[in-house]
Amino acid sequence: MVAHGDWPVDPGIIGPFLIAVLLVELTPGPNMGYLAALSAGQGRRDGFAAVAGVTAGLTAYMLAAAFGLTEIFLVSRPLYEALRWAGVAFLLWLAWDAWNGASDVGTVDQNRQSRWRLFLRGFVANILNPKAAIFYITLLPSFIQVDHAAPRTQALIFGSLHVAVSALVHCSIVLGAASAANVLAKAGRGGDLSGLRKAMGVVIALIAVWLAWETRR
Template identity: 35%
Template sequence: MVPFNEILFFALAAFVLVISPGPNMIYIISRTITQGRQAGLMSLAGVICGFLFHIVMVSFGLTAILFAVPFAYTILKVFGTVYLLYLTYQAIRPNSKNLFEVDDDIRTDSPYKLFTIGFFTNVLNPKVAVFYLSFFPQFIKPEYGSVLFQSLELGIVQVCVSLTVNFFIVLTAAKVAGFFAQNPKWVKVQKWFMASTLLFLTIKMATSKAK
């Protein structure tokens, strides 16, 4: 097992990752505000399962293969970039709902759709795989026991940190909806701000390189 003091340090790194603005946070917040807390929690469930996917990939060495083969990494990056471009278009397309607009009908998107989009928003983000591939080796040592078990242990810690932080984000975002309902002039500003943020993330992803 990984020593407790190193687990704490890893948890801190995971905390920094989860509070950094990115596709996961944007999606969770937007779904919570537009469709309600239940939708936010279902979206969060999809994102968490996306983390589990990456953890399994790292634990069994598959992520290392992706980054060892440039073509495989390029495919993943292209899918992620295209998906972010799609989200950007959805944010500014004519007659589209603003990401911060209150939606009286929280069933606009089915739980399955919310979960699926959350899952692929995470899975199609190469930066998550980069985080795992970069940080896991620093905490995994043969003298601590099974490498597979250590990798899964670190993965569980990361998921717990992400789940806790994002859960509170969902609770907070749900309350923010009321503010935008009372201040309609901010709707257009926030709409373009969100689109600009998504476009920035798209460019960052498109220009990232395997290490």
């Protein structure tokens, strides 16, 4: 039988950690709003492409946190502000792009290229999301125990659990938003694709404004 202290992390706090992570991921934020708007406007395949990018970006943050790189945002206010406003600007650019229908494609090859762009956009959007950095700076360290594995090992384990929960939540958002859009389309209310994309642009612009307000320090 494995002793309690032989676990790399405290097994008693895995459950509370997963609950905390789930609550964080279910809190409305830029990733949730962007994925919902994208999936409603362009379908679940494009939504999943963006989810892959967001997940890759979150994984990058998790690895950076495990090696102590995200702590720089605690000591450098200018760097944090630069990250914050870069994220806002990127979301506004995505909103403008959606409004103008720049990602409207038709052929298979173009669709693949479009999904690769959506992956990159999801990745960049998450990298420029200061809420991701704040999570790994503030919440994650509170679950690391000194009488278990090395802090870096524990950070990697908990961070991996967070990434998995995040991916599941984001995939659920994609499926839900795409299904809702299909229902509206069948009801005769969602046939205008350009209208959906313009609505997506408005939603993403509102998310950018919300991000600027929510992340102020």
